Amino acid sequence: MPQSFTRQRMVEFADTDMAGIMHFASFFHYMESVEHEFFRSLGLSVYTQIEGKAISFPRVAAKCDFKSPAKCEDVLDANFKILRLGRTSLTYQIDFSCEGRPVATGEITCVCCHIFHDRPPESTPLPADFVKLIEPFVAAD
Ligand SMILES: CC(C)(COP(=O)(O)OP(=O)(O)OC[C@H]1O[C@@H](n2cnc3c(N)ncnc32)[C@H](O)[C@@H]1OP(=O)(O)O)[C@@H](O)C(=O)NCCC(=O)NCCSC(=O)c1cc(O)c2ccccc2c1O
Numbered sequence: 001m002p003q004s005f006t007r008q009r010m011v012e013f014a015d016t017d018m019a020g021i022m023h024f025a026s027f028f029h030y031m032e033s034v035e036h037e038f039f040r041s042l043g044l045s046v047y048t049q050i051e052g053k054a055i056s057f058p059r060v061a062a063k064c065d066f067k068s069p070a071k072c073e074d075v076l077d078a079n080f081k082i083l084r085l086g087r088t089s090l091t092y093q094i095d096f097s098c099e100g101r102p103v104a105t106g107e108i109t110c111v112c113c114h115i116f117h118d119r120p121p122e123s124t125p126l127p128a129d130f131v132k133l134i135e136p137f138v139a140a141d
Pocket residue numbers: 032046047056057058059060061085086087088089090109110111113120121122123
């Protein structure tokens with residue numbers, strides 16, 4: 001049974017649009033902050049050193065399906081899991097719900113990269129120590 005990582009957050013006024021519902025871009029901000037909280041919960045940071053090397057995770061794909069509206073002051077449950085672990089990439093899924101009502105499902109794929117100051121990032125295989133840390137959160141097929 002994969003381990004789950006769940007966070008709750010309230011929809012703030014600044015997250016909403018003129019229709020009074022959570023704006024689509026706000027879901028992407030929520031997804032990113034849940035992901036960062038997940039990594040901090042494992043003792044990692046967005047600026048991380050793994051096996052002595054500076055590693056970062058630029059995104060190559062991001063999407064979100066919107067199922068029902070969320071209003072200001074709704075409290076959303078955000079359930080984070082890892083859908084796929086590739087050679088260099090990993091794909092997260094974040095399910096948002098409000099009191100059991102499905103609100104949105106987002107997916108982000110990012111690629112493990114070495115980061116340089118003077119040239120573009122270069123993808124590199126996910127480090128073994130990192131895979132060991134996150135493997136318990138990989139969803140079963
Ligand atoms: C990232 C790149 C350097 C990768 O280039 P490369 O040529 O090495 O990539 P490949 O084509 O070989 O693919 C590697 C890997 O990814 C999978 N993949 C590629 N495209 C997709 C896709 N569309 N959907 C799903 N999967 C895809 C491919 O199958 C391979 O998987 P394997 O597991 O089999 O190896 C290069 O692509 C690049 O530089 N792209 C631009 C990146 C970018 O600018 N992104 C936007 C900004 S990043 C950002 O906002 C950001 C946010 C955060 O919250 C961060 C948090 C922590 C760290 C960094 C963050 C961050 O940068």
